[in-house]
Amino acid sequence: MKVILAGSGKILYYLARQFSRRGVDVRVVTPSEDEARELSRRTGAAVLAGDATDPRVLYEAGALRAHTVLALLPNDEDNLAICQIAGRMYRVPRTIALVNDPENEEIFHQLQVTTAISATRILSLIIEEQAGFEEIARMMAVGDGAVSVSEVLLREDAPAVGLPLKKLTLPEEALLGGIIRGDKVLIPKGGTHLQAGDRLILIAAPASLEAALRLLTGEESR
Amino acid sequence: MGNKTSPSVVIVGCGRLGALLAGELSREGARVVVVDRFEAAFAQLDAGFSGFRVTGDAVEQRVLRLANLDRADCLMATTEKDTVNLMVAQVAKTVFAVPRVLARVYDPAREEMYRTLGVETISPTSLSAGEFLRRFAGEASRS
Incomplete structure (x- = not known):
């Protein structure tokens, strides 16, 4: 090639x-x-x-x-x-x-x-979406910005902590692609319980991103 | 050009060619808008020019909107840069649906390809070469 x-x-x-x-x-x-x-x-x-x-x-x-x-x-x-x-x-x-x-x-x-x-559009998209959510460590836009992949840290007081994934109703166009716990990567299953300190790989369409982040972190975007 | 009494023409690039065209068309009664990246370029326009000037990079659609390209009957792309003329011409056709689009292209190797893309091109290089050859042939037949 x-x-x-x-x-x-x-x-x-x-x-x-x-x-x-x-x-x-x-x-x-x-x-x-x-x-x-x-x-x-x-x-x-x-x-x-x-x-x-x-x-x-x-x-x-x-x-x-x-x-x-x-x-x-x-x-x-x-x-x-x-x-x-x-x-x-x-x-x-x-x-x-x-x-x-x-x-x-x-x-x-x-x-x-x-x-x-x-690059102008992708960068401004990232900045706009990331504004207000301190728990997002990394984010990238893929598919020309149609989908974003973010790494979200779960703090102790996050509403999703302690819940099994099946109890978590993520918006339609959002999905957890993986859970990073310590040095391990877990594949999310219905029975997986989320823990404080977990870093979640969240894949979402721009329209669903904010609702998904609120559900996981409890934070309101500012 | 439509039913309108005076055609409306957008000229991109106010160099020697653009300024000459703007003056001529303006005197013939056309409504002319000239676009150039640099304000200073409009100094080339002669006293007979009665149209509008827009300062900005025509590669930005925002600038073309300021020039009212959506209402133009014709766009002439006359900047010194082939790639600018070719991009502006294609944007005028596809985005602004301008009925007639003409672009100056210096490089004959490019010209051919853009003709296949439906852009009407004018190549000073080919035109001059033709004229040189025509006169040379005239000269040769005289001797």
Whole structure:
């Protein structure tokens, strides 16, 4: 399998490094000659200096044999062009674009970019949802923000402590994916009793998240 | 362009080409809105221009809404950057349902692909090359 990363800056470096380490056949395209040399030295990946919005450059990077192209440049218009050229001209099956303006996410989908990720939107979603719930240790948005996965700490006074899971009526679109107790991970079953200090992995749709958190922690969001 | 007496045109990019088009269309009686990222660019507009100016990055849909793109009969994307023109043209077609959309594209290699996506493109490179060749042929036949 082959992945083309087109972009610049830290995100490009860390992704290139991660893919290289995992043994993925990765090609990197970055506009500056200096950055290209530096990246190739530090990551060991094959790096090409050039403008990835130019069809010839993508061709040279091996777009015809790539299964995924990631467009990570700072401008939305460039990332759209990269994905469209890859998808239309070189039939790359999967194209992923970083989007700055959250409003552009929708249009990227309409214009056949497989996945458009707006860091702005995901981050603001996390901040909005997390505001008020101190027990949430970690949260991430998945499926373009359609679902979130959170790690919730149960304090001693939390209403869910001592209850078997079957007594816990979570909202429709919420689910406990696991219970971390000490250094063990328990698979939630109906008879599992929750204990103070448990860390719960909560999977929920945004609409059900707040109700689920209230049920488990007793906290009102502020 | 519809039943309206004066067509309404949004021009993205107020460089030499955009400013020239804005002035011409304005004199012909069209309702023109010019969009550019930089306020200073509007200095290129000549005295005959009687339309509106919107400062902002046209890659943002918010800016295109400010330019009343939803009511435009035509969008002309004339910035110096191909990828901006191509994105704005596609957004104008798909989101704002603008009946006529024209985009300047310098790189002929890109132009071809965008034509398959339904964007009407104008390539100065191809146009100039054609003109050079036409005149050269005229010259050659004369000698």
